Amino acid sequence: MKSAFLEVQSGIDNSDLQRVAPSVFAEKPWDKVSARYSFLPTIEVVNAIKKETGLVPYSVRQSGTRIEGKEGYTKHMLRFRQPGSDSTPRIWKVGGIIPECILVNSHDRASAFVIGAGVYRLACLNGLLVSVGADSRYKVIHLAQTIETVLEAVTKVTNGFPQIVDRVARFQSVTLDLDKQHRLAELALGLRYEKDKSPFPFYRLLEKRRYQDDKNDLFTVINVIQENLLQGQPSSGRGFRGSRVVSSIDQNMKLNAGLWELAETFVK
Secondary structure, X not given: OOOEEEEOOOOOOHHHHHHHOHHHHOOOOOOOOOOOOOOOOHHHHHHHHHHHHOOEEEEEEEOOOOOOOOHHHOOEEEEEEOOOOOOOOOHHHHHHEEEEEEEEEOOOOOOOEEEXXXXXXXXXXXXXXXXXXXXXXXXXXXXXXXXXXXXXXXHHHHHOHHHHHHHHHHHHHOEOOHHHHHHHHHHHHHHHOOOOOOOOOHHHHHOOOOHXXXXXXXXXXXXXXXXXXXXXXXXXXOOOOOEOOOOOHHHHHHHHHHHHHHHHHHHO
């Protein structure tokens, strides 16, 4: 089974959710997990989040597996936001971004429920995860999880949305000259590849894909780098090899959080 991904601007309904990420609808854990494993179906949490907070999933990703019988239990990630937030003026739409609540879980003991925060940039229809260092990620282990504890974590994340908006505004106020952009791109490349193991030079991470990216503020630059780092690079006629899209949920989260932390250092 290959990894799968879906993003829908109007929100994802349960039929598409089940088609792309059947693990969300698992009715029991994988049969290899411990008897101590406390099973809480992801779909029950999804329904509770929608009912209690009004947030709905806009994108979903499920990890693949080569192990037979494990297809419906693998790790999955959903990104939630307020319906209509990409078209309705709201306090957190300042700067062309929308804060999101991120849910990660699995039913094969690969992950606890992880509730985190992210930002969705309207210009590139792309999302960053706010870093662990921003106190915006909460883990609910499978040995002691209930819908109530997960919802408490969701509330903590959503209560922090105004602070995320302020952080993004601060990133947007920082101007990077070309030397700093190169340094940031070089450090970002090191998040994915070991030194001298990258298939392409660091400056390719600064290649802009749309006119809205023709800016040199920290937030725009870090988003350009993120898109080039995660979405892959085509091969170049100058002899540079390309790179694959990052489909792994773990790698996606690691790179996103690392990029946010790098941005924080350039603010300081």
